[in-house]
Amino acid sequence: MCREKVMSSSKCRERSASCSRVRPGFPLEVSDICQPPFFCLCVWFRSREVRLHYTRRGLRPPPVLREEPGLVRCLGQGQNGACITCDLTRGEPLTFQENPYSPALFLAAVVSLAVAVYSVGHRRTPGAGAMALMMFSAGLWSVGYALEIGSLGFAQKIFWAKIQYLGICALPYSVAAFGVAYSGRRLGGVWGSLLAVLPLFTLGLVFTNERHGLIWSSVSEGPGNLFLDLEHGPAFWIFWVYSYVLVVTGLALITTVIFRSQRLYLMQSLVLILGLLVPWLGNSIYVLGLLPADPNFDLTPLGFTVTGLLLAWGLFRFGLLDMVPVAHHRIVESINDAVFVLDSRGRILDLNPATATLLNVPVPLAVGRKAGEAIVGLEDLPETANFETRAGNPERDYEVSLTPLERKPSRMLKGTTPGGLVVIFRDVSERKKAERKLKASEERYRRLVEMSPDAIIVHSAGVVDYINAAGVRSVGASTVGDLVGRSVLDLVHPDYADRMAERLRRTYEDDYESAAEEKFVRLDGRVMDVETAVMSVSRSGVPVSQLVFREITERKVAEERLTHQAFHDLLTGLPNRSFFTRKLSVSLESGTSGRVGVLFLDLDGFKLVNDSLGHEYGDSLLCAVAERLRSCVRPEDTAARMGGDEFTVLLEDLHDEAEVEVVASRIASSLSRPFVIADNEVSITASIGIALGASGESAASEMLRNADAAMYEAKRAGGVRYRVFREGMSDASLRDLRLRNELRRAVREGEFVVHYQPKVSLPDGGIAGLEALLRWQHPEKGLLGPRHFIPAAEEAGLMTEIGVSVLGDILRQLSLWSESLPGSPPVTVGVNISARQIRHPALVARTLALLEENGLSPLNLELEVTEDAFIGRDESALLAMNRLREAGVKLSVDDFGTGYSSLSRLRNVPIDTIKIDGALISGLDHDPEGYRIVSGLIELAHALGKSVVAESVESRAQLDRLIELGCDFAQGNYFWKPLEAPEAFRLLTGRRPPGGGT
Numbered sequence: 001m002c003r004e005k006v007m008s009s010s011k012c013r014e015r016s017a018s019c020s021r022v023r024p025g026f027p028l029e030v031s032d033i034c035q036p037p038f039f040c041l042c043v044w045f046r047s048r049e050v051r052l053h054y055t056r057r058g059l060r061p062p063p064v065l066r067e068e069p070g071l072v073r074c075l076g077q078g079q080n081g082a083c084i085t086c087d088l089t090r091g092e093p094l095t096f097q098e099n100p101y102s103p104a105l106f107l108a109a110v111v112s113l114a115v116a117v118y119s120v121g122h123r124r125t126p127g128a129g130a131m132a133l134m135m136f137s138a139g140l141w142s143v144g145y146a147l148e149i150g151s152l153g154f155a156q157k158i159f160w161a162k163i164q165y166l167g168i169c170a171l172p173y174s175v176a177a178f179g180v181a182y183s184g185r186r187l188g189g190v191w192g193s194l195l196a197v198l199p200l201f202t203l204g205l206v207f208t209n210e211r212h213g214l215i216w217s218s219v220s221e222g223p224g225n226l227f228l229d230l231e232h233g234p235a236f237w238i239f240w241v242y243s244y245v246l247v248v249t250g251l252a253l254i255t256t257v258i259f260r261s262q263r264l265y266l267m268q269s270l271v272l273i274l275g276l277l278v279p280w281l282g283n284s285i286y287v288l289g290l291l292p293a294d295p296n297f298d299l300t301p302l303g304f305t306v307t308g309l310l311l312a313w314g315l316f317r318f319g320l321l322d323m324v325p326v327a328h329h330r331i332v333e334s335i336n337d338a339v340f341v342l343d344s345r346g347r348i349l350d351l352n353p354a355t356a357t358l359l360n361v362p363v364p365l366a367v368g369r370k371a372g373e374a375i376v377g378l379e380d381l382p383e384t385a386n387f388e389t390r391a392g393n394p395e396r397d398y399e400v401s402l403t404p405l406e407r408k409p410s411r412m413l414k415g416t417t418p419g420g421l422v423v424i425f426r427d428v429s430e431r432k433k434a435e436r437k438l439k440a441s442e443e444r445y446r447r448l449v450e451m452s453p454d455a456i457i458v459h460s461a462g463v464v465d466y467i468n469a470a471g472v473r474s475v476g477a478s479t480v481g482d483l484v485g486r487s488v489l490d491l492v493h494p495d496y497a498d499r500m501a502e503r504l505r506r507t508y509e510d511d512y513e514s515a516a517e518e519k520f521v522r523l524d525g526r527v528m529d530v531e532t533a534v535m536s537v538s539r540s541g542v543p544v545s546q547l548v549f550r551e552i553t554e555r556k557v558a559e560e561r562l563t564h565q566a567f568h569d570l571l572t573g574l575p576n577r578s579f580f581t582r583k584l585s586v587s588l589e590s591g592t593s594g595r596v597g598v599l600f601l602d603l604d605g606f607k608l609v610n611d612s613l614g615h616e617y618g619d620s621l622l623c624a625v626a627e628r629l630r631s632c633v634r635p636e637d638t639a640a641r642m643g644g645d646e647f648t649v650l651l652e653d654l655h656d657e658a659e660v661e662v663v664a665s666r667i668a669s670s671l672s673r674p675f676v677i678a679d680n681e682v683s684i685t686a687s688i689g690i691a692l693g694a695s696g697e698s699a700a701s702e703m704l705r706n707a708d709a710a711m712y713e714a715k716r717a718g719g720v721r722y723r724v725f726r727e728g729m730s731d732a733s734l735r736d737l738r739l740r741n742e743l744r745r746a747v748r749e750g751e752f753v754v755h756y757q758p759k760v761s762l763p764d765g766g767i768a769g770l771e772a773l774l775r776w777q778h779p780e781k782g783l784l785g786p787r788h789f790i791p792a793a794e795e796a797g798l799m800t801e802i803g804v805s806v807l808g809d810i811l812r813q814l815s816l817w818s819e820s821l822p823g824s825p826p827v828t829v830g831v832n833i834s835a836r837q838i839r840h841p842a843l844v845a846r847t848l849a850l851l852e853e854n855g856l857s858p859l860n861l862e863l864e865v866t867e868d869a870f871i872g873r874d875e876s877a878l879l880a881m882n883r884l885r886e887a888g889v890k891l892s893v894d895d896f897g898t899g900y901s902s903l904s905r906l907r908n909v910p911i912d913t914i915k916i917d918g919a920l921i922s923g924l925d926h927d928p929e930g931y932r933i934v935s936g937l938i939e940l941a942h943a944l945g946k947s948v949v950a951e952s953v954e955s956r957a958q959l960d961r962l963i964e965l966g967c968d969f970a971q972g973n974y975f976w977k978p979l980e981a982p983e984a985f986r987l988l989t990g991r992r993p994p995g996g997g998t
Contacts (some may be wrong), residue, residue, distance in 0.1 A: 464483050893914065
């Protein structure tokens with residue numbers, strides 16, 4: 001972009017006056033070039049994309065040719081005296097000036113380029129590449145010359161003049177290279193590089209001419225603004241003479257073909273010479289200024305139009321580039337076979353270079369000698385024969401072909417007489433070697449086939465020709481003779497015979513048929529599964545078909561078993577989730593008119609059975625439930641186990657909702673009957689959710705989700721219930737899912753906190769310890785008690801993770817208190833753990849490690865377990881409790897009186913304390929029966945040597961009753977509500993007796 005796009009008229013005149021003529025060459029730097037009648041010209045290369053923008057100052061700019069990128073030209077003086085500029089970096093495109101020369105030059109370029117493209121297609125013919133380069137260069141010259149003439153801008157004319165030299169510099173070299181190749185000679189790499197040095201150097205001088213003027217000593221616009229008025233420098237004349245030397249050399253080489261070619265090649269050569277003379281004759285006329293009409297017009301590009309037309313005519317008339325004079329000579333000289341000619345007396349008349357190489361025959365000494373004398377080991381040759389020999393080189397094998405030469409008939413002799421022989425020696429040593437290797441390979445292959453564990457049958461036209469030992473054993477035959485001569489299809493099961501016949505037929509067309517599984521019939525009648533592969537092979541040079549097979553009966557049985565396992569539950573044998581989901585999807589996409597029903601079952605109380613009686617009992621219960629499900633549905637219905645204690649049933653072809661409700665009621669009633677597991681009677685119930693869908697209207701995932709939501713609705717309703725999905729039920733399921741996700745986040749973010757409720761000694765009223773109570777500090781709902789999240793955490797399997805985290809927090813807090821109360825009696829904190837936690841194999845080691853890590857004595861910790869922890873025959877909980885008790889950790893039974901523990905079982909449990917559930921304490925002050933139950937529990941505990949803690953004491957009357965019954969300890973809101981850690985510490989430091997709730 002010009003530095004000054006608008007300048008004053010006086011400044012323009014000043015610059016115009018300071019420049020009397022145009023500098024030679026085309027400036028590549030920013031410069032001002034003055035040229036009347038315009039005031040200034042500013043050039044700057046910026047980008048390849050050329051656009052035109054006019055700054056109008058009262059004067060409409062004339063149409064000008066598309067200039068170079070970034071050209072800005074002063075076009076005149078406006079009304080206000082400012083210089084009008086033309087910014088070519090944006091705006092409108094420029095146009096050409098009309099002239100009679102450009103169309104002709106463009107036509108010449110089209111003809112030249114067409115011949116170049118055709119020559120490229122024959123690039124393997126000697127000289128075709130050089131011809132393509134020559135005609136492409138001529139086309140480039142024509143295009144550049146046409147654009148130079150059509151350009152209005154002086155700078156553009158110079159630019160296109162330089163572009164022409166890309167073709168001009170390549171033309172003489174390509175003419176010489178074509179002459180060399182056409183005459184059968186070779187232009188070596190070194191000579192080719194040397195001949196290209198001067199054209200490349202000249203091209204460099206052209207594009208840097210403004211610095212030295214060696215190509216054009218002066219450049220100006222000629223009359224009419226069409227041609228450049230050029231004064232050529234010394235470098236141009238050197239290149240011009242060099243060019244004509246190359247062109248004359250190429251023409252001379254082509255001329256030599258005239259004197260040693262047949263008539264067809266003679267016409268080719270004449271066409272080429274004439275075509276190449278025309279443009280260079282025109283160039284001479286232009287350079288010498290002999291054109292009378294317009295001496296500035298270069299006829300060379302138009303001359304190449306004649307060249308292109310002559311070559312095009314020669315291409316079609318004489319087969320130019322299809323066959324050249326050197327073709328016959330090149331063929332004989334370049335083939336690897338030894339070729340020599342014998343006369344009627346057996347003397348060598350001529351031979352190619354390969355004869356000397358292959359047969360060790362010196363060329364100068366061989367001509368005129370008999371073949372048997374020149375070639376060692378070669379006897380007299382018959383007139384016509386084809387044979388193999390090692391003559392000439394005993395280490396090589398040769399295949400000899402003899403072709404007689406016939407003399408033309410003469411007046412003296414009737415017919416023709418032998419005139420000699422053309423002898424061709426072909427080296428077949430590698431082929432012979434390959435044949436020997438092939439024979440050895442076939443022998444190895446035969447042995448391999450015999451030893452192969454797979455059955456292999458070789459047959460032709462479907463009849464067995466050969467079968468190996470493994471094949472004889474596989475089909476139950478005694479000997480090979482039992483099968484040879486029989487049809488292969490006799491071994492194929494009738495259901496597979498047609499397919500096998502088609503595979504055998506295709507083998508002869510495609511050589512190979514991929515492996516496939518079939519069924520064969522042994523000679524003893526047993527059907528077996530086989531994997532087969534069929535291929536076409538050669539046996540002793542004869543094409544035959546080979547059938548390879550192996551028995552896969554056992555594998556098929558294993559695959560069927562694995563497939564069944566992949567889609568069936570291993571415990572119950574029912575279909576699993578994958579099978580059920582796929583079956584449901586197929587049913588919904590089948591397009592049947594009937595409705596589809598899905599029942600989603602969840603076993604209520606199964607977790608208690610599994611945790612109390614053990615997983616072995618739980619597995620037996622699941623199997624019994626599966627059997628009852630099978631008995632409650634039709635054979636065409638599908639009952640499946642989704643995982644855990646969840647089951648599903650698929651009912652198809654339903655007409656109304658009542659049908660599925662009948663099945664649900666039958667299932668619920670059946671499952672409510674007690675199960676007998678290992679002589680133990682177990683009762684469970686099922687919550688059933690029902691979802692209905694129609695083919696083409698519902699998705700499998702949506703129906704399962706709806707049935708699951710309905711099941712949770714039935715579970716919330718309690719009892720032996722089922723619910724049919726209605727809109728809105730999924731909201732409750734979403735709430736449950738959201739709660740589980742929030743619990744996982746709470747574990748991850750540490751949102752659980754611990755509050756502490758003091759335990760009071762009733763005889764003296766002092767604080768005997770604390771019970772740690774878990775709370776959830778919800779970011780939106782605030783502080784939540786355990787009833788809001790413990791059931792969901794247990795369902796989600798998060799209680800173990802939460803328990804470990806909370807236990808660590810409690811012991812760290814207890815350690816801080818112990819350090820702050822030196823010399824004080826140790827503080828005991830009770831921590832609740834679930835039945836699943838007490839059965840965890842790592843609980844004992846993890847608990848003791850945390851105590852040691854925080855520097856605490858086991859006496860500082862009391863673990864509170866519920867009754868279901870030691871119900872049943874699972875001894876893992878009892879073993880863990882014994883190990884903890886032996887380590888010094890205190891144990892207590894929480895919520896005693898609400899579970900199913902037996903007194904005999906309680907006697908063997910290593911516990912220190914029994915905690916009576918608050919539900920029994922609540923009626924102590926007004927319910928005589930409740931009073932007697934609590935009294936009995938206290939007496940029982942004392943009889944077993946256990947201390948008693950009363951939970952949830954809310955009133956003075958309840959406290960008085962407990963003191964009256966001899967209860968040891970009590971806790972509840974009557975004394976203190978659960979306290980945060982700082983408040984609990986202040987209470988411990990004061991050791992104040994209870995004075996009422998806080």
